[in-house]
Amino acid sequence: MRIGIDFDNTIADTWSAIKHLCPHRDSYYELTKDEDMNIAINHLVNLTMDTKLIDGVKKAFDYLHSIDVDIFLITARGIANPEIINVTKNYLEDHGIFFDYYIFREDKKSKVCLENKIDLLIDDNENVLNEVTSHGINVLKFGTKSNKYDYALSWDDAVKYIKERMIK
Numbered sequence: 001m002r003i004g005i006d007f008d009n010t011i012a013d014t015w016s017a018i019k020h021l022c023p024h025r026d027s028y029y030e031l032t033k034d035e036d037m038n039i040a041i042n043h044l045v046n047l048t049m050d051t052k053l054i055d056g057v058k059k060a061f062d063y064l065h066s067i068d069v070d071i072f073l074i075t076a077r078g079i080a081n082p083e084i085i086n087v088t089k090n091y092l093e094d095h096g097i098f099f100d101y102y103i104f105r106e107d108k109k110s111k112v113c114l115e116n117k118i119d120l121l122i123d124d125n126e127n128v129l130n131e132v133t134s135h136g137i138n139v140l141k142f143g144t145k146s147n148k149y150d151y152a153l154s155w156d157d158a159v160k161y162i163k164e165r166m167i168k
Contacts, residue, residue, distance in 0.1 A: 001166060003064065004074040004103075004113055006123040007088060010054065010142045011097065017051040018043065029125070040080035048087050053095050054143075056155030061097055063159055067167070070100045074112055074121065078104035110135040120166055122158060138166070 008014040008028070015028040018039055025031055031039070064071055073092075078085040085104045092098070103112050110132045113121055120138045123129055129139045129149055140161055141151040150165075152158035 001068075001120075002070045002072065002116060002118050003162070003166075004072040004109070004116070004118040004121040004123075005099075006109075006121075006125070006128070006142070007073060007075040007077055009124040010122060011057050012048070012051045012091070013054055014051055017047045037080050040077075040084070044077075045081060045083050045087050048084065048091050049094075051091070053097070054155065058096055060155040060159050064162070065098070069162075071098075072101045072103060072112075072116060072118060073099040074103045074106055074109050074118075076105065076107045079107060110137060113137045120162070122152070 005011065019025070021039055021043060022031060022035055061071065075088070077088055088104070089102065101116070106112050108131070109121060109123070109128055113132055114135055114137070118137060120140060121129070121132050122140045122142050123132075124141065124143045126141065126146065126148065129141055133139055133149075139149055140158060141149040142158065143153065145151055145153070150161060152161055
């Protein structure tokens with residue numbers, strides 16, 4: 001099985017690390033494109049190493065590796081600031097989170113999901129999920145409830161979903 005996983009707000013609690021930069025916004029999804037680019041270019045490198053890991057992600061990754069799941073990081077990180085790629089890899093290594101494959105600078109996730117025969121994409125962004133499901137790829141929305149997609153509010157929920165729905 002091959003699972004693609006996003007980074008921001010799925011592995012790391014990026015919103016908590018950056019929300020002080022946008023006190024007029026209630027969530028990451030309310031950021032304008034200009035605000036998002038400003039944060040990516042000017043702040044994300046310095047904030048990443050202090051960003052909190054989402055609870056349960058290490059345990060979930062250890063389990064997925066134990067059952068021979070190929071885990072792909074699929075993220076747009078690096079489009080605005082290539083320096084964030086090595087910072088992100090160092091962050092993951094420092095937290096003991098290892099992927100089998102790393103795909104950065106990808107804003108059209110359906111393309112790499114198809115190319116890499118991804119069975120499930122776990123992402124927090126419904127716009128991404130809309131794009132990916134339009135190509136027939138299974139998705140799991142992470143972090144918040146959804147009326148449109150199966151969702152996991154935690155990594156325990158995500159592992160339960162994988163065990164019940166994806167493992168054959």
